[in-house]
Amino acid sequence: MAHVELRNINKRFRRHTALSDLSLDVGDGEFFVLLGPTGAGKTTTLRLIAGLDAPDSGSILIEGEDVGRWSAAERDVALVFQYYSLYPHYTVRQNLEFPLKSRQRRLGATEIAGRVARAAQTLRIEHLLERKTDRLSGGEMQRVSLGRAIVRQPRVFLMDEPLSNLDAKLREILRAELKDLQMKFRATFLYVTHDQVEAMSMGDKIGVLNHGRIVQIGTPHEIYNRPRDTFVATFVGSPAMNLLSGALRDGKVTVAPGKLEIPVAAAVARRLPEGLDRMTLGVRAEDVLLGPGGGLEGRVYGVENHGVEKIVTLKVNEHSLKATVPAHMAIEVDSVTPFAIDPGKLQFFAPQTGVNLVWAREEASHG
Amino acid sequence: MADIVLRDVEKYFGESYIVRKLNLEIRHREFLVLLGPSGCGKTTTLRAIAGLEEIDSGEILIDGRPMQSRQAADRDIAFVFQLFALYPHLSAYENIAFPLRATNEKRSVVDRRVREVASALRIEGLLGKRPSALSGGDMQRVAIGRALVRRPKALLMDEPMGALDAKLREEMRAELKHIHIENEATTVYVTHDQVEAMAMADRIAIMNDGVLQQVGLPADVYQYPANLFVAQFVGSPIMNIVDGTVRPGDGCTDVVLGEDDAVQRFPVELYRKMAGRRQGEDRLAIGVRPEGVLVALQPGDGYFPAEAHIIERLGPYDIVDLRFGTQLFRSRTTSGYVDKAGRAVWARLDEKQTHFFDRRSGESLQVRL
Numbered sequence: 064m065a066h067v068e069l070r071n072i073n074k075r076f077r078r079h080t081a082l083s084d085l086s087l088d089v090g091d092g093e094f095f096v097l098l099g100p101t102g103a104g105k106t107t108t109l110r111l112i113a114g115l116d117a118p119d120s121g122s123i124l125i126e127g128e129d130v131g132r133w134s135a136a137e138r139d140v141a142l143v144f145q146y147y148s149l150y151p152h153y154t155v156r157q158n159l160e161f162p163l164k165s166r167q168r169r170l171g172a173t174e175i176a177g178r179v180a181r182a183a184q185t186l187r188i189e190h191l192l193e194r195k196t197d198r199l200s201g202g203e204m205q206r207v208s209l210g211r212a213i214v215r216q217p218r219v220f221l222m223d224e225p226l227s228n229l230d231a232k233l234r235e236i237l238r239a240e241l242k243d244l245q246m247k248f249r250a251t252f253l254y255v256t257h258d259q260v261e262a263m264s265m266g267d268k269i270g271v272l273n274h275g276r277i278v279q280i281g282t283p284h285e286i287y288n289r290p291r292d293t294f295v296a297t298f299v300g301s302p303a304m305n306l307l308s309g310a311l312r313d314g315k316v317t318v319a320p321g322k323l324e325i326p327v328a329a330a331v332a333r334r335l336p337e338g339l340d341r342m343t344l345g346v347r348a349e350d351v352l353l354g355p356g357g358g359l360e361g362r363v364y365g366v367e368n369h370g371v372e373k374i375v376t377l378k379v380n381e382h383s384l385k386a387t388v389p390a391h392m393a394i395e396v397d398s399v400t401p402f403a404i405d406p407g408k409l410q411f412f413a414p415q416t417g418v419n420l421v422w423a424r425e426e427a428s429h430g
Numbered sequence: 431m432a433d434i435v436l437r438d439v440e441k442y443f444g445e446s447y448i449v450r451k452l453n454l455e456i457r458h459r460e461f462l463v464l465l466g467p468s469g470c471g472k473t474t475t476l477r478a479i480a481g482l483e484e485i486d487s488g489e490i491l492i493d494g495r496p497m498q499s500r501q502a503a504d505r506d507i508a509f510v511f512q513l514f515a516l517y518p519h520l521s522a523y524e525n526i527a528f529p530l531r532a533t534n535e536k537r538s539v540v541d542r543r544v545r546e547v548a549s550a551l552r553i554e555g556l557l558g559k560r561p562s563a564l565s566g567g568d569m570q571r572v573a574i575g576r577a578l579v580r581r582p583k584a585l586l587m588d589e590p591m592g593a594l595d596a597k598l599r600e601e602m603r604a605e606l607k608h609i610h611i612e613n614e615a616t617t618v619y620v621t622h623d624q625v626e627a628m629a630m631a632d633r634i635a636i637m638n639d640g641v642l643q644q645v646g647l648p649a650d651v652y653q654y655p656a657n658l659f660v661a662q663f664v665g666s667p668i669m670n671i672v673d674g675t676v677r678p679g680d681g682c683t684d685v686v687l688g689e690d691d692a693v694q695r696f697p698v699e700l701y702r703k704m705a706g707r708r709q710g711e712d713r714l715a716i717g718v719r720p721e722g723v724l725v726a727l728q729p730g731d732g733y734f735p736a737e738a739h740i741i742e743r744l745g746p747y748d749i750v751d752l753r754f755g756t757q758l759f760r761s762r763t764t765s766g767y768v769d770k771a772g773r774a775v776w777a778r779l780d781e782k783q784t785h786f787f788d789r790r791s792g793e794s795l796q797v798r799l
Binding site: 100101230231232235236239242243246258259260263264265282283284287288297298299300301302303347348349364365367368369370371374376387390396 | 629740
């Protein structure tokens with residue numbers, strides 16, 4: 064398995080800039096997820112690594128070697144797509160054997176049979192080996208596609224939204240299987256998705272991509288708890304982080320219009336510039352605490368049942384705030400409820416750029 | 431202003447049923463969600479209520495009046511499709527006004543009604559725009575506005591948010607539910623997305639293979655699923671299910687998970703409660719949601735040893751895969767509770783959140799502790 068590095072990659076398609084100054088590092092045996100909305104440049108990045116496209120500038124290294132001039136076959140990476148791309152008139156076994164029968168590989172028949180058997184066992188598709196692929200369900204087809212990548216024993220697995228055509232339940236099952244597979248093989252995975260739950264649940268590391276630029280790279284925990292800007296803050300997490308614009312003064316945030324005043328923990332305030340006339344406050348729904356003694360008050364606009372918990376939408380003046388509460392809490396629409404906001408869990412962002420103010424300060428002081 | 435009653439509704443295609451013996455009452459002003467996988471018959475049911483599809487037997491009553499002989503146009507029902515079906519050459523205003531133009535309403539009345547609806551949907555600023563200039567969410571608002579402007583008795587929606595992205599769906603969910611509360615119309619909403627169903631419904635009706643599985647409040651469907659299908663269709667992560675047995679224990683009921691992979695001591699009355707509902711030593715399917723699997727870092731009374739496998743750190747909480755014997759259970763813990771994969775932990779099933787199903791029929795034994 065292998066370490067993959069992208070350095071200062073730029074890529075344009077005619078007048079459209081697909082990637083700008085993109086650098087990232089996928090460690091040996093790491094599950095790295097590239098997360099972003101449609102059009103962010105995720106698939107372009109995968110195609111560059113696979114050798115299906117060339118960057119305009121910058122370099123791609125696999126195990127420290129610049130592979131810029133290598134053909135797709137020489138790079139020894141396996142690509143798994145959203146659409147299964149299996150040969151429909153062949154059996155599952157033939158589909159799995161196919162990538163091993165190329166002339167460059169020169170594998171013996173026993174070796175091929177062994178690899179196919181092991182892959183089929185890992186993916187639990189042994190009973191399907193003699194079946195034609197057009198007789199398979201979506202989940203089975205995606206397992207066979209994975210099998211075709213596994214038998215090759217590539218240095219790197221590149222996956223382009225492999226689960227997005229499957230229904231929710233199957234996606235959940237295959238998510239766990241994929242992660243299990245990657246851990247078992249200690250394989251290097253670069254996995255592309257627009258689904259933040261997939262990214263959070265599988266990734267050792269997540270790179271958040273927007274408009275062709277890397278916004279933040281970190282563990283799921285870092286991405287969730289210390290988002291680099293308002294884009295990351297709202298893209299990761301469900302419900303999306305609450306954002307309110309206001310002013311920070313004397314240890315509290317005042318949100319206008321109205322008189323919504325939110326205290327800020329001293330430890331947090333210390334890390335911020337003193338006195339900000341305009342800034343954006345970020346609060347996760349689980350840090351909005353419903354109950355007496357909070358000092359704040361809102362009207363219940365809507366209540367959603369989510370099984371283990373409820374998501375309550377509160378209206379405070381014209382502002383909207385989502386709060387997560389336990390399922391057993393009784394809440395009536397249109398009632399007025401007191402609430403508090405955890406003063407230690409607030410995020411602060413610059414009004415225009417949306418950049419995390421604590422980050423910006425730390426980055427400045429570290430030069 | 432309508433209640434809708436389905437009595438023994440059936441629809442078949444050749445020999446195979448699309449909808450089978452469906453009985454359902456949708457109450458006046460209720461928000462009822464028809465939930466199920468694709469091909470379960472939910473859309474056919476909705477279209478039958480609208481009069482877009484004929485039924486082969488049974489009755490559909492709206493406000494007590496049979497609807498079979500009435501045309502779709504005479505049922506006073508509005509339908510919102512997944513694909514917005516707006517007129518591209520008309521402005522948002524004219525799209526919303528369209529159903530009223532046909533009724534020869536006075537211009538001033540039409541104008542007032544369009545503006546009322548637009549205000550409720552918060553699209554007043556967009557009325558002059560054509561559909562091509564609108565975002566997906568705004569197009570859907572216009573489509574809903576067009577449905578509401580006639581003040582129909584009932585609003586039927588077929589996966590209206592299916593084409594929107596995840597973030598927008600999340601916002602629209604709350605908006606749509608609020609519009610329903612302000613509006614008087616009875617709403618029937620079709621979706622395959624259980625999150626949407628749980629979040630928006632007053633009651634959920636779950637269908638599979640043309641057969642109604644369960645009707646109930648979201649909380650009831652979640653806490654007391656009628657069968658294995660409902661248990662595993664509603665809720666994410668999926669409910670853990672394991673084959674098992676129960677037997678009388680020493681001052682308790684022993685609940686055996688798998689082939690003695692773990693034994694849990696449950697209250698003694700469990701065995702008695704169960705005895706009346708099943709025969710002999712039938713194998714059971716035992717179900718527990720991830721939040722019903724309690725995890726500890728130290729051994730404790732009633733806890734069995736397990737190994738933490740994959741840990742999904744989802745933000746506000748973690749989902750931890752636990753291995754014990756040949757079983758794999760998913761549990762929900764506070765964020766960061768289990769620090770790393772491979773760690774030895776202890777687990778216990780919360781008896782109030784453990785479900786017992788007949789393995790053969792899949793039906794819940796309806797045992798509540």
